[in-house]
Amino acid sequence: MEPHKIGEFEELVLLTVGILHSNAYGISIKDEIEERLDRQVSVGALQITLRRLEKKGLLKSSLGESSEARRGRPKLYFTITPYGKRAIEYTRQTRNELWNALPELVLNL
Numbered sequence: 001m002e003p004h005k006i007g008e009f010e011e012l013v014l015l016t017v018g019i020l021h022s023n024a025y026g027i028s029i030k031d032e033i034e035e036r037l038d039r040q041v042s043v044g045a046l047q048i049t050l051r052r053l054e055k056k057g058l059l060k061s062s063l064g065e066s067s068e069a070r071r072g073r074p075k076l077y078f079t080i081t082p083y084g085k086r087a088i089e090y091t092r093q094t095r096n097e098l099w100n101a102l103p104e105l106v107l108n109l
Contacts, residue, residue, distance in 0.1 A: 004056050004087050012037070013049050014058060014088050017078050025064070025075045026050070050078060058084030 006014065016032050017024040029050075030041045053059040064075040080088075 004058060004083075006053075006058070006087050006091055009045070009049055010053060010058075011088060011091050013046065013053060014080060014084055017059060018080050018088075021079075022077070024078045029078070053084070054078070057081060058087050 012033055013029065016029050016036075020028055020032055026043065026046060030043060030046050033039060033041050033046075050059065050061075054061055058081060059078045060081050061076050061078050064077050066072045066074040
């Protein structure tokens with residue numbers, strides 16, 4: 001199966017889920033992206049992207065334990081699937097090939 005081609009924000013979300021590993025849930029993902037990249041992320045855009053990546057088979061979700069602080073609702077944790085790993089590896093390879101093809105002249109501008 002050919003890896004899904006992913007957009008920039010999808011790539012950032014997948015990489016961040018990998019960075020957070022077992023602690024990847026909505027707010028932790030949002031906070032990590034904002035802190036590392038100094039980039040604002042809306043909760044809505046993130047939730048839509050997480051669901052889209054899950055639907056594509058690049059992420060899977062699982063329910064954590066509920067807490068009183070969350071009014072009994074469990075956190076929804078995300079992990080990268082093997083297919084998601086292939087997608088980010090494909091993206092990295094593609095970007096590296098393009099970077100390697102840049103002439104020195106362009107890099108020295």
